[in-house]
Amino acid sequence: MIGITSYGAYIPWYRMNRELIFDQMGWFNPATAGAARGEKAVANYDEDTITMAVSAAIDCLTGRSRDSIDALYLASTSLPFAERQNAVIVSEALDCVSGIRTADFSGSLKSGTTALLSGLDMAKDGGSVMVCAGENRVGKPGSSQEHTFGDGAASLLVGNEGVIAEFKGAYSVSHDFIDYRRTTQERFSHGWEERWIRDEGYSKIIKEAALGLIRKYDLKMSDFAKVIIACPVAAAVKGLVKDLGAEPEQIQDSLLANVGDTGTAMPLMMLVAALENAKPGDKILVLSYGNGSDALFFEVTDEIEKVQKDRKGIGGHLAERSDLTIYGKYLVFRNLIPLEVGIRGEEISPTAMSVLHREGRGISALVGSRCKVCGTPQYPKQRICVNPECKAVDEMEDYSFSDKIGTLTSYTGDNLSFSWDPPQIYGLIDFEEGGRLFLDLTDCSLDSVKVGMPVLMSFRKKYSDPQRGYYGYFWKAVPVKQ
Amino acid sequence: MAKGIKNEIAIIGMGCTKFGELWDKSEDDLIVDAFLEAVTDAGIDREDIDAAWFGSCFDEVNVGKSGLALSKALKLPFLPVTRVENFCASGTEAFRGACYAVASGACDIALALGAEKLKDTGYGGLPDFGNLLGLGNRATFANMTAPGGFAMMATTYFDKYGLSAEEGKRALAHVSSKSHHNGTLSPKAHLRKEVSIEQIVKAPIIAWPLGLFDCCGVSDGAACAIVCRADMAKQFRKDPIYVKSLQIALTSGEELAHQSWDGAHVETTYRGGIKAYEEAGITNPREEISMMEVHDCFSITEFVTYEDLQISPRGKAIEDVESGFFDLDGKVPCQTDGGLKCFGHPIGASGLRMIYEVYKQLQGKADQRQIENPKLGLTHNLGGFPSMSVVSVGIFGNEL
Structure with a gap:
């Protein structure tokens, strides 16, 4: 049996009420009034598709070994790097072993399900594959996409041991249907009329894939406990439900009202949400969209309950939120307006790639060392033990801090330091199992931070160097949400 | 423990410029002003100095590397000049170098001078640390x-x-x-x-x-000390320190x-x-x-x-x-x-x-x-x- 063996998800902490967008930009495009309902998830200034995929994958790997992963795929149309593989950054942050296949899947919003299908293909040969999809698309101010696009990520582990949702089959269609397009030179997509896309795109292409799968495996719509239609246009979904002969209660919530259109990640995030509430025996149909459509068919097994109890998933992340109430902050976070960063902000020291390579897992996976003589964890990796009572020489073993709980023993909110979201908050973290580290804090406000509060590690973008085409990633501390 | 340098060294002259946002003063101006006050205070000539130590921290916005800024500004006659940097202790580090040289017997009279031009960065506070704590730290430090x-x-x-x-x-x-x-x-x-x-x-x-x-204020300024063996000090002044x-x-x-x-x-x-x-x-x-x-x-x-x-x-x-x-x-x-x-x-x-x-x-x-x-x-x-x-x-x- 092959199929999904674990799941995880990530939704950024910030949510922006769409009425706020309409208040700011509705004067320019009153037609967006219809889209100005609910809220959308907004990645923090230090998040992108890579960091969100890492967070989703960490959720997915709760209680699991990372050593057994044979491949890691990352799907997105908003990958930070065009050259320098994005998936390998995720796999190194997760500290997966080096004998691993990594690949980016991009170019189409259905590349999330295509990556999943590729992972399942590898699982047939006995492999275990981490499939991540994340999206951090930016709609032009004044557009309807500014309202609909949301940020988030999902992660599915596929393989053949401990399968929680058996993969039963798939059917794919591909069409060069030019609803949206963007060249490699551009940041924003161009679209054709939305009514045309609704009628000729979503309605016909998703239907073709769904009917193809049903015929291929001799199924009926009523066989499915949940049908996932990853389509950001509610009217198109409504038409499809009718056309396919489904009942409204079979349709998995689209997350459009509280997360937004997460593109490539949307079908996978909806699948995670469906699995969170699934029962053994449930059949789930997944329908993606983007230059065609992939239809996938899963059946939930008895193993599902083992995974359901300790994942944060969609439900857990939806519950942890903070209102982003300043539209200007959103514009700054997404680099949509020129900002006076000051001379200090303009000073970006070059990054030495040879140092990054040499430090390797120390930077990418927050791996330090632990003294084999006295047991003291320490970061960064030391030759001579930092414990003043020990000071043993060359008695170190690798030790990972990224999965450890820390306590904030000191902090400040620094207005002098350059930050995209001042004040820059950072502090001294003492880990419960030993070791300490000064780290930037994120996803918190200064007035909520207290000495003694527990923190978790989160992989984030530490700095951007636009002149040299580089983003530096490292780990930050995030207060544990109560 | 080694016996240390207690009572081995005397300060016979000191100088200090006004500190502040000295937009119209160069490093050379500050170095020369502090030096002139010190040699006048000590009553010695430039030629009496055997060696010099120069303290500066942010050489990037300041004097540049090496002891050349000091030797050139003061026209020291081909003397040994050592530039030291130890963050905010740089000035005392320069003083320590001069004292230890005299205490060792290698010199009779030594000069310690510290200078810094911080106000040429274009912003408040100290220069951004960037890579100054090391290339690896830059990637990981808060x-x-x-x-x-x-x-x-x-x-x-x-x-x-x-x-x-x-x-x-x-x-x-x-x-x-x-x-x-x-x-x-x-x-x-x-x-x-x-x-x-x-x-x-x-x-x-x-x-x-x-x-x-x-x-504290972030300022430009320079200060200078002239030291000699304690047993020589009264030749120069009645109140050495x-x-x-x-x-x-x-x-x-x-x-x-x-x-x-x-x-x-x-x-x-x-x-x-x-x-x-x-x-x-x-x-x-x-x-x-x-x-x-x-x-x-x-x-x-x-x-x-x-x-x-x-x-x-x-x-x-x-x-x-x-x-x-x-x-x-x-x-x-x-x-x-x-x-x-x-x-x-x-x-x-x-x-x-x-x-x-x-x-x-x-x-x-x-x-x-x-x-x-x-x-x-x-x-x-x-x-x-x-x-x-x-x-x-x-x-x-x-x-x-």
Whole structure:
């Protein structure tokens, strides 16, 4: 049996009420009034598709070994790097072993399900594959996409041991249907009329894939406990439900009202949400969209309950939120307006790639060392033990801090330091199992931070160097949400 | 333990420029001004100097690398000139080089000069650390500035000793307010204005809980000392000042990475102080030290230094601060010239500026700031962050 063996998800902490967008930009495009309902998830200034995929994958790997992963795929149309593989950054942050296949899947919003299908293909040969999809698309101010696009990520582990949702089959269609397009030179997509896309795109292409799968495996719509239609246009979904002969209660919530259109990640995030509430025996149909459509068919097994109890998933992340109430902050976070960063902000020291390579897992996976003589964890990796009572020489073993709980023993909110979201908050973290580290804090406000509060590690973008085409990633501390 | 340099070295001349935002002064101007005052004060010629040590920290916005800036500006006759850099202890480090050279017998007369031009960065505060803490650190270290690095010590101190933010900020405000008063009596100081406790507490926050007046001035300036063997000193002047101890302590790295450090004090100051008192033969610093110039880059730094130098008991600095113990008319006046807070902080010059004030006080030449009959003065520099620091402690006396 092959199929999904674990799941995880990530939704950024910030949510922006769409009425706020309409208040700011509705004067320019009153037609967006219809889209100005609910809220959308907004990645923090230090998040992108890579960091969100890492967070989703960490959720997915709760209680699991990372050593057994044979491949890691990352799907997105908003990958930070065009050259320098994005998936390998995720796999190194997760500290997966080096004998691993990594690949980016991009170019189409259905590349999330295509990556999943590729992972399942590898699982047939006995492999275990981490499939991540994340999206951090930016709609032009004044557009309807500014309202609909949301940020988030999902992660599915596929393989053949401990399968929680058996993969039963798939059917794919591909069409060069030019609803949206963007060249490699551009940041924003161009679209054709939305009514045309609704009628000729979503309605016909998703239907073709769904009917193809049903015929291929001799199924009926009523066989499915949940049908996932990853389509950001509610009217198109409504038409499809009718056309396919489904009942409204079979349709998995689209997350459009509280997360937004997460593109490539949307079908996978909806699948995670469906699995969170699934029962053994449930059949789930997944329908993606983007230059065609992939239809996938899963059946939930008895193993599902083992995974359901300790994942944060969609439900857990939806519950942890903070209102982003300043539209200007959103514009700054997404680099949509020129900002006076000051001379200090303009000073970006070059990054030495040879140092990054040499430090390797120390930077990418927050791996330090632990003294084999006295047991003291320490970061960064030391030759001579930092414990003043020990000071043993060359008695170190690798030790990972990224999965450890820390306590904030000191902090400040620094207005002098350059930050995209001042004040820059950072502090001294003492880990419960030993070791300490000064780290930037994120996803918190200064007035909520207290000495003694527990923190978790989160992989984030530490700095951007636009002149040299580089983003530096490292780990930050995030207060544990109560 | 080695016997140290107590009473081996005398300071026979010193100079110090006005500190401040000296837009119209170049490094050369500052170096020459400090030097001329010192050689005039010592009554020696340029040719009498055997070797020189030059302290500067941010060479990128300052004098550049090597000792050339000093040798060229002063037209020193092909002398050995060594540039030293040890963060905020750079000036004292230069002084130490000169003292050790004389103590070794390699030189009779040596020069120590510290200079810094910080105001050519284009922004407030110190130059951005960027890669200055190392290429690897840049990738991993928190996005920290100097005020933030020290502000965390205030957060932890308040938490450890049960002070509310208001109580803590008010205690720190006393520290800054006292230095502002002393600064008004100090003609060469950068900031010369009285500031009330209320103004300090309500000032804009730079790095919580530190506000604008908790932070020292960032300045341009230079200071200079000429030292010789103690047994030669009276040839040059009747009131030389003698070095009683000179110690430098650097972190072993344990504060950064081992949980034994409490974050509410500076271990290097404590260790450096112990070594300095031992070299000087001081057993009860609270009673024996007449005055201090300590490293008050931030009010919290001065505050914990009182405890780390064993002047105030742990957790009790607040009592001494509020009782006026460190005021100009207190038992151990501290920052009699305004300190880094108001005299200013051109990094490489600061250690020598502190020695300059101690020198003047011990000679009875501190004018309006003169304290009554001082015997021993202490200087203290702290470079880096509380968690990884370079500390120097010097003790000076007017009698052998």
